[in-house]
Amino acid sequence: MLTYISTRDENLKLTPAEAIIQGLAVNGGLFVPSNLEDIKVDYKNIIQKDYLDIAEEIFTKFFPDLAREIPTIVKNSYTNKFSDESITPLIKLNNNYILELFLGPTCAFKDVALSALPNLMMAAIKKANIRDHILILTATSGDTGSAAMKGFSNVPNTSIITFYPDDGISDIQRLQMTTQEATNVTACAIKGNFDVAQSGVKEIFKSLKGLNNGVMLSSANSINIGRLVPQIVYYFSAYKQLVDNSEIKIGDEITFTVPTGNFGNIMAGWFAMKMGLPIKKLYCASNKNNVLTEFLKTGHYNKNRGFFKTSSPSMDILVSSNLERLLYYICGSENTAKYMNDLANTGEYQIEKEELEKIQEIFVGICSNDNDGASAIDNVFQANSYLMDTHTAIAYASYKNYQDDNNSCYKNVILATASPYKFPYSVLEALKQDYSLDDKQNLIELQEVTNSAMPEQLSKIFEKKIYSKDVIHPENMRKYVEDKIAEICNNNVNK
Helix, strand or coil, X not given: CCCEEECCEEEEEECHHHHHHHCECCCCCEEEECCHHHHCCCHHHHCXXXXXXXXXXXXXXXXXXXXXXXXXXXXXXXXXXXXXXXCCCEEEECCEEEEECCCCCCCECHHHHHCCHHHHHHHHHHHCCCCCXXXXXXXXXXXXXXXXXXXXXXXXXXXXXXXXXXXXXXXXXXXXXXXXXXXXXXXXXXXXXXXXHHHHHHHHHHHHCCCCCCEEEEECCCCCHHHHHHHHHHHHHHHHHHHHCCCCCCCCCEEEEEECCCCHHHHHHHHHHHHCCCEEEEEEEEXXXXXXXXHHHHCEEECCCCCCCCCCHHHCCCCCCCHHHHHHHHXXXXXXXXXXXXHHHHCEEECCHHHHHHHHCCEEEEECCHHHHHHHHHHHHHHHCCCCCHHHHHHHHHHHHHHHHHCCCCEEEEEECECHHHCHHHHHHHCCCCCCCCHHHXXXXXXHHHCCCCCHHHCCHHHCCCCCCCEECHHHHHHHHHHHHHHHHHHHHHC
8 A cells, every 4th residue: 555754754654544634744844655656557548538537546546545435536526616627628829738727716726636635635534533623724825725715615624724925916816815705714914925924834833733632733735745636637638638639649758837836736747757647848937036947957945035026926935845745756855854954944955966967857947037928928819819827928938938949849738827817917917908906997907908708706706705804923823823723622612
């Protein structure tokens, strides 16, 4: 049976169900499959199936102890929740392909994983016979929060707190979190950026885990393996669609370009490759906060740099947590623990030359800035009547610049991670159109200017009641969580 180990200590082992529930290892490491051979598949067979059947096979490979429950989990996760029956349709755009991942409940790629995680977690809790209340802590740079809150809304015996930067997300991203009415979900703004929120959540896990009197902590970020695995599925789906559309032949290698912040989405692509999917390269596209670009070129990770607020806020991240999973497989647990300790104490680390060369066999760091992204939005719309959001545009512009210099001959799939309607101000500006400081008006203007359909999920968001108004300083995050734990315990006593 497949087991999960910590990236910082191979002796720390859990079952797949336990890894989903725990989320983050007690030593701060992330859980990974102990043996990659256990997740190998016959990709030629898998791509003959539809999306839900592909998901079943991949989920079962990673979570074999939940095999009996997985067909129901998949059905409940994806039936009637996405506006396209293919879940993640592939769009041909000149010589590239756009994989649309934003057709779920909150119009972002996080929906694909966070429609599944609550169902996986409930099955895992039942398997482990856990009766504690599960309190999920999540840090978000914009999209994870609303998708996680939507996914866990009214799920029995669970609560979720989402911490997000008070300044640095779009108005619509904020409203998607603060207007959710379920009583078990809470959004809390902090005075700081995403990295501060993420660090705070990790510290709370270390200090409060196991001490909570009937309340167990877990995570909905991609540090949770149950969040990351569902993202592997759409890499196989993209390959299947290329084959079905006669764009490639079975066995042809392809590349993916991924707009990247926390490294989870692109790490899912690496797992897909290790499972057997013919992936030649993974292009890691960053915005002006290009810490990953530097790392993939030099092996030097350095968060001691200026932090930039950009028009692609979900990528405004300087500490990419999921990179630790890749480091484990390339560098081993001992070196990974050392590098993570260096990062915590000095803000930087340097991997060995041989380690970097192994990473560079598959990963390429590329980047572009707001102006490049804006030009890509405008140029693509004018030429193809296709509207990209700001994050997808960063990936498109980054890959185009790279391709112009290197003339890649492989079919390339760009992951489109959000609806352009989540960032109407920036998209209108890119299209050289008039825009307002009022995003409600910008939504209407964007629809009129582009003659495209506004997602129904966003059309009335400005009329919704705001339920979450808390704004705190980072040093108060632990107390905020402790107060929530006390409230949960009190409610349980009074039942």
